[in-house]
Amino acid sequence: MNPFAYLFQDRKANRGNIKGQLVLFMFRLVQLINRSMVAKVILFPYLMFYRFFVEWSLGIELPRKLTAGKGLIIYHGQALVVNQGVVLGENCVLRNSVTIGHKKLADGNFSGCPRIGNNVDIGANVCIIGDVTIGDNVIIGAGAVVVKNIPANSVAVGNPARIIEQKTTITETIITTGA
Known part of the structure; x- marks a missing residue:
């Protein structure tokens, strides 16, 4: 992917959301800069500006x-915290006050970070912590606390998060019923 397309890859998904477009453009630019030590040295002032503006001023x-x-879509990006070890799939939605990261274990070490699949919609005030995997096409309701894996095509809510609905695709239904 050319650098120009890389910088604007989230623009279409955030149509009408100027703040989301700006933050994600700046985020993708920082990721490009991070690929080269020379770029990091030359563009160090931009890295500091990104940290000050996006993290400290906007709270993202x-x-x-x-x-x-x-x-990636950011709605109402305020109080949004994502650990650097997290893996987010394509077309994920993050709302305000979401925290995604590792947790401290009893032995003093830290767990792994969450891995989130494609097309995952994460509601406001959700906390996803620990070495968990969220499958593709999952909806996590507002205020949920996710500490266990969530399979694909599910809807999870609550504290701790529990699956209230699991959708099956037409092909899975045909295979299981023999139709």
């Missing part, structure tokens, strides 16, 4: 080492 922590697929 998207570290430059974060792995995020294309089409």
Whole structure:
């Protein structure tokens, strides 16, 4: 992917959301800069500006080492914290006050970070912590606390999060019923 297309890969998904477009453009630029030590040295002032403006002023922590697929959407980006070890799939939606990261274990070490699939919609005030995997096409309701894996095509809500609905695709239905 050419650098220009890389910088604007989230623009279409955030249509009408100027703040989301700006933050994600700046985030993708920081990721490009992070690929080269020379770029990091030359563009160090921009890295500091990104940290001050996006993280401190806007309250959105998207570290430059974060792995995020294309089409990332940020709605009402305030108090959004994502650990740099998290892996976000394509077309994920993050809302305000979401926290995604590792947790401290009893032995003093830290767990792994969450891996989030494609087309995942994360509601406001959701906390996803620990070494968990969220499947594709999952909806996590507002205020949920996710500490266990969530399979694909599910809807999860509550504290702790529990699956209230699991959708099956037509092909899965045909295979299981023999139709």
